[in-house]
Amino acid sequence: MVFRRLFRRQAEPDVQIQKGLEKTRKGVFDEITKLFDRTDIDEELYEDLEMLLIQADVGWDVSQQLVQELRDRVRDERILNPTDAREILRLEMTRLLELATRNRKVKIFQRGVPWVILVVGVNGTGKTTSIAKLVQYHQGFGRTVMLTAGDTFRAAAIDQLKVWGDRLDVPVVAHQQNADPGAVVFDAMQAAHNRNADVLIIDTAGRLHTKFNLMAELHKLKKIIQKHVPKAPQEVLLVIDATTGQNGLVQAAEFTKSVDITDIFISKLDGTARGGIAFSVAKELGTPISYIGTGEKAGDMAEFKPDTYVDSLFFGEGEGL
Numbered sequence: 001m002v003f004r005r006l007f008r009r010q011a012e013p014d015v016q017i018q019k020g021l022e023k024t025r026k027g028v029f030d031e032i033t034k035l036f037d038r039t040d041i042d043e044e045l046y047e048d049l050e051m052l053l054i055q056a057d058v059g060w061d062v063s064q065q066l067v068q069e070l071r072d073r074v075r076d077e078r079i080l081n082p083t084d085a086r087e088i089l090r091l092e093m094t095r096l097l098e099l100a101t102r103n104r105k106v107k108i109f110q111r112g113v114p115w116v117i118l119v120v121g122v123n124g125t126g127k128t129t130s131i132a133k134l135v136q137y138h139q140g141f142g143r144t145v146m147l148t149a150g151d152t153f154r155a156a157a158i159d160q161l162k163v164w165g166d167r168l169d170v171p172v173v174a175h176q177q178n179a180d181p182g183a184v185v186f187d188a189m190q191a192a193h194n195r196n197a198d199v200l201i202i203d204t205a206g207r208l209h210t211k212f213n214l215m216a217e218l219h220k221l222k223k224i225i226q227k228h229v230p231k232a233p234q235e236v237l238l239v240i241d242a243t244t245g246q247n248g249l250v251q252a253a254e255f256t257k258s259v260d261i262t263d264i265f266i267s268k269l270d271g272t273a274r275g276g277i278a279f280s281v282a283k284e285l286g287t288p289i290s291y292i293g294t295g296e297k298a299g300d301m302a303e304f305k306p307d308t309y310v311d312s313l314f315f316g317e318g319e320g321l
């Protein structure tokens with residue numbers, strides 16, 4: 001069929017992305033795929049599709065939007081075959097995610113200038129674990145990495161980062177519990193210069209003593225970083241826990257209002273059937289999604305790729321068009 005040839009080819013499979021989305025695919029997207037195993041495109045198809053998308057945590061608004069786009073294209077392009085309609089859905093979903101990566105800035109690493117990554121997010125979302133993943137990721141490019149225990153709220157947080165530092169063989173700048181995070185960051189910036197580190201990753205607390213404002217703290221940290229490197233932090237990375245669904249999204253939105261987030265890391269995708277969260281993140285926050293977390297180990301991450309992401313929702317290993 002001529003029409004079928006118009007569709008783009010499938011993306012290269014990515015093992016980590018496939019692993020991270022397995023629960024979502026088996027939980028909801030297999031059912032979505034099955035929905036299109038019928039002879040006609042009817043009203044029931046659209047209604048069931050909308051319900052399933054919401055179930056996968058695509059979010060109410062985005063689900064409505066996707067189904068409406070599908071209806072419009074099916075009508076305008078006179079599509080009769082449900083399998084072709086499914087392909088349109090796949091393309092529209094990819095397009096939506098591509099919007100969220102379009103404004104991703106190219107990362108240019110300069111010798112002698114540390115690339116500073118300030119990692120923020122609600123407590124428990126996976127910040128520290130995601131930092132370990134980023135260490136391994138940057139090491140993979142041959143970059144030297146340093147860590148900073150900017151979360152001084154809990155002693156365990158400092159220890160956790162040190163454990164990762166030992167495991168991955170990277171220095172960790174840390175002070176005692178309850179120390180001023182600003183002082184830790186100040187020292188870390190100095191150390192990064194002295195050691196010529198390519199990348200400096202700063203862990204921060206997801207919560208503070210009630211009287212203290214977390215956002216004010218993050219602003220303060222930024223100012224201290226900028227005393228050393230005016231254009232840093234080059235990356236302000238917000239970690240969003242996929243398992244918390246739409247609630248997590250609301251909390252994340254609070255961060256985006258107060259801090260200039262440059263990148264998003266969606267963690268714990270492996271632990272949920274709500275992989276649809278990426279679509280609400282893309283639509284609601286408008287900040288580029290850069291990475292996904294797919295487990296508790298340092299290697300359990302992937303760069304976010306819209307086409308591979310969507311294809312992994314529709315197809316398992318070895319499946320495809």
Ligand SMILES: Nc1nc2c(ncn2[C@@H]2O[C@H](COP(=O)(O)OP(=O)(O)OP(=O)(O)O)[C@@H](O)[C@H]2O)c(=O)[nH]1
Pocket residue numbers: 121122123124125126127128129130151157205206207267268269270271293294295296300
């Ligand atoms: N399955 C899975 N678990 C994860 C992932 N990322 C983090 N975790 C787990 O989530 C829990 C919380 O992770 P942390 O990295 O400690 O989260 P945090 O945001 O630093 O937490 P606080 O320091 O308390 O604010 C830990 O048990 C991690 O092992 C992931 O991608 N997949």
Ligand SMILES: [Mg+2]
Pocket residue numbers: 127128129151157203
């Ligand atoms: Mg932590």
